[in-house]
Amino acid sequence: MEGMSRSPPAGSYSNGHHHKLLGGGTAQRDHFRSRRSRQSGVTRVSSGQQETEAPPPCTDFDKAYFQSYSHVGIHEEMIKDRVRTETYKTAILQHQSYIQGKVVVDVGCGTGILSIFCAQAGAKRVYAVDASEIALQANEVVKANNLSDTVIVLHGRVEDVQIDEEVDVIVSEWMGYMLLYESMLGSVIVARDRWLRPGGLILPSNAVLYMAPVTHPDRYAESIDFWRNVYGIDMSPIMPLAKQCAFEEPSVETISGENVLTWPHVVKHVDCYTITLQELESVTTNFKFQSMMRAPFHGFAFWFDVEFCGPAAENDAPSSESTKSNPRRKRANPSEALVLSTAPEDPPTHWQQTMIYFYDPIEVEQDQVIDGKVTLTQSKENARFMNIHLEYASGGRSFVKECVLR
Template identity: 30%
Template sequence: MGNVRAAATANLSEASTSASASASWLPVRPRRVVVQRGSQPSSINWDRWELIVYARLEAAEKEGSGSGADEESQGQGGAAAAASTSASACAPSSAASSPSSFSGHLATSDLTAAYFRRWDDPAAHQPALQDRLLTSAWREALAPGSLEGKTVLDVGCGLGMLSLMAAKAGAARVIAVDGSAGACDSARRIVRANGLEDRITVVHGAVESLRELPGLAGGQKVDVVLSGWMGAGLLAGGMINGVAHAVKTWLKPGGMVLPDRVSLWAAALEDRDALLEAKESWSRVAGFDMSAALAQAIKHPRRDVLTRKSQLLSAPQRLAEWRTADLAPDTVLDAATGAYARCPIQLTAVREERLFGLVMWWDAMWTLGGALEGEGKSPVRFTNHPLSSASHYQQLMLDFPKSVRLAADDVVGGELVLRPGSTDPRDLEISLEVVAAGTGIAGSYRISHLPTA
């Protein structure tokens, strides 16, 4: 299995003049902000006062004592004291590698802690909470009575929405776990506000680090593990490993994992509108031609949506599928390659057109352990397919370094690899090597795990 990061340099010579698709890598003009400045007393010449303060500090340093300057500064409303503090703060540090230095902070930084702190802000959860397509799928899957009497573990509970749904679906006990202290605090408040504190217990901590769960003793395990672990490009965020740990450690044999299955898909993409708009945007920035940056800009995948059905140049191909009940920490990554998945690609062009890259999306299914299928009912399904209803996940656009003219029935063949990020394992890196119309194309892309609105 694998992870991928992309290189792209677009051939725009055949791009059309229509430009309507928005791209996340376009330069954004900052909003103009009015800065209000407090009026200064007209009786003080602040520029002259600053010179006097520094002259006194310099004289005090030469005498080996700064007490005189400090006392006088305090008598002038603290202005000199502030100047003294500023002067000392600007002095270069002689211990650049000490723990208190910036480089020291970098050396001891914890990417996992930083990841969880990002979720302390409730606003980071809003895109998912306000995604009607996603919440409707969960609500349909966790219908009243569907979890009657069961013990449920919610992995990465966030603000607790899925835990609330599980309790309303009849769960006797819900253990909600999240590594974000801020999210857990909000979740506890939300649980109390909804009168469900007798059935939902919120636990702060990464699920991989927990040695026991409240309410479980004597080797007890849960009936259900549920999690909204899916991220950009499906795997960005690295939460699949936490779900795998929960399944192996806390799920009883034959228990359910929700959603049951997830699949990653791709199709060939015509992307001339977005690339033309990007070229025009970068060609005029503050009166300068910045178009030389475009080659680097399109090396980064973007979350976007199709503006025309005709942008799909092939039938979709399922790249990989995960059955979540079969997840295990030692098999999330392939032991030999360190990849989530290695995915053969074979996409057939449906018409003559210029190929610009790939569009990727994913879907998830809830079968409640297969019960719905056994009853002859259709499972609940969520997808962010390009032609489906809009979701905050959108699609992932991977533009190739160069575009290629395809004839009808031409095959785009090769391999795509998904891996954890090389610098931050919660990122997703995608690498690909394909051949299209006799032209070899290689690229690597990185998808950030950071949530975006």
């Protein structure tokens, strides 16, 4: 979704979120303004469609999440991420033949920039959907660019707004930290199952979440070893508290390829044409690494790639049945796919990498095995939060790390 609060600059770190809430990350920072269906020209399209089931209720957590996107600074940071924004623009232009003269829905449109890219690519009609108050500004942006006849801004949740026609293309910037944080992919799935015609296009089409063991002595020295000698005073008694404060929860920061101890492991492959809401509730994978060097092992890093491929064939289109029977859709020309990567060795993005640090490093030798299991689960308290359960072993010792990305 276009929108995020300020993440730390490269080289710094934050126990924060992709699309973090402003004001210290407090979900209840502001009162909740009720969603308005018709304001400042913002339209809700209704139809006589029969809804098979009532949409899930909009919780207070959802309202706080949507409210956090009303701040223009969130969208400014997203748009200024040139890797992210220019890759999306390139992907839209590369798929212009699928977009020109067609109907598009932009899920989580934010300020409407991706919707406008689609209109510039020749879309017949673009439904720009956003539950945040930023939809009001998006509508003004559309007017300012003389695109009101093409781009229709819908202020509301994907689960609630009505579109009375099938769409040919879904575009969305839904990725959160660790790819799945925020659960916004669920909104893309809902849009796909409600509106996408057989053989339609989804951008991005695939995503892969990776993890790898890392060494980061500088980070440990800055946060922990600092307390050993502070202006000549031994403040080491503070170190246990410092470890807890620095490493208890996931940390979003930028590392380099030099920090990574070995080749990454695929935690989850996401096929946007077939993935189900149930698959997002919990993801588990077993991993086994072999360190390429002798170094202190400080924790695990997570990052992701997304891929922009062409649509499925007409007879391989997503549907409620095909998503159950065809768990892995065949990619269209994968060698030609455009990729947006948040890997440590690639140009930095606002997503950076998500780090899970240990309180104390483990010394590993070259070729030493690191194995275990990781489980990522949507929080029962708030499905937009992610519970992380890590079991890992190396050198004959076993450990467990649990934390929450919130």
